[in-house]
Amino acid sequence: MTRTVYLNGEYLPETEAKVSIFDRAFLMADGVYEVTSVLGGKLIDFEGHAKRLERSLNELDMPKPAAFDDLLEIHRELVRLNGIDEGMIYLQITRGAPGDRDFVFPDPATCEPTLVLFTQNKPGLADNPVAKKGIKVISIEDVRWGRRDIKTTQLLYPSMGKMMAKKAGADDAWMVEDGFVTEGTSNNAYIVKGNKIITRALSNDILHGITRAAVLRFAREAQMEVEERNFSIDEAKEADEAFVTSASTFVMPVVEIDGVALGDGTPGARALRLREIYLDESRKAAV
Incomplete structure (x- = not known):
């Protein structure tokens, strides 16, 4: 079954989600991420992951995406759309694709961060043999x-x-x-x-x-x-x-x-x- 993923404000089939070849995560590994587990359809330690994500962004002078304050809602919607009972949600924020390849960070005021989330269905995650x-x-x-x-x-x-x-x-x-x-x-x-x-x-x-x-x-x-x-x-x-x-x-x-x-x-x-x-x-x- 094709998963529904989240990309920059849209819920899309995974086959339709596209990121620029100039995205700095692709060119420079200029991105941060978090993985939150799902048990019984609910998120484990979400608040801790959100706080660490914010810290990672701050340490790299990376701007928050516009939807940062909606991350809990986005996680829950992906769990619902993909019918996840046990599994994980992967979240990645990058500095985006502000222009041509350059080692120098772009001005944060001109950045449009890339925000990606997708689910991984893992039945039996808690009872892992x-x-x-x-x-x-x-x-x-x-x-x-x-x-x-x-x-x-x-x-x-x-x-x-x-x-x-x-x-x-x-x-x-x-x-x-x-x-x-x-x-x-x-x-x-x-x-x-x-x-x-x-x-x-x-x-x-x-x-x-x-x-x-x-x-x-x-x-x-x-x-x-x-x-x-x-x-x-x-x-x-x-x-x-x-x-x-x-x-x-x-x-x-x-x-x-x-x-x-x-x-x-x-x-x-x-x-x-x-x-x-x-x-x-x-x-x-x-x-």
Whole structure:
């Protein structure tokens, strides 16, 4: 079935949606994005994603599209039009196509940002069987640009990292810089020692995950200790368990790092419990 997408004020069949070849996202990766999950036809953590989107735009001096204040309504309409019960909505804002190719940013007053949204239908997203067996990760060097806190469309190296993992017979990769894990290719990374959850502190080095914020809040409420600090791959290999978080995978247990099984090689109790809590609480707060 052809999806209905949103492009610059119009709801269109995906086959009719067109963007200029001079759009700066195409030429310069000059764009930002967000992915919001849908469970039971409702949006998960929408407010957090909207705030982070606004921050990304501000950090890049990118003007908001005219429909910025209508994003919740647009998300809900796409869910309705495409009959999404479980899935995701991808949103992208670019600096637009102000003229010919040029490295210099155009005057914001002359910009007409491009706003694109589309849905991805993912039945069984919450009951993903992968969560019951966990994922395997490898470590790779982190050679991305320094502003990973801005959620830009510059995703070539993360994509390459996922391909490296696939080639190695793993599911994903954790990136390492100066001896310490930064994050996964599309997720935040955690290890567990005893009752303590350890994850890298927020900075320009990692994405300020919306799911991360919620999961850490739920962990503290569940009387789990949280420590935000750097950790190495060697420390991770000796952890009791590990997991990643993202809007599309929620809380996903990690059972192997660089060929070394964690614990007995099955998903850890704390990761599974946090996944359960996150899904329950997120459904209650969904809009």
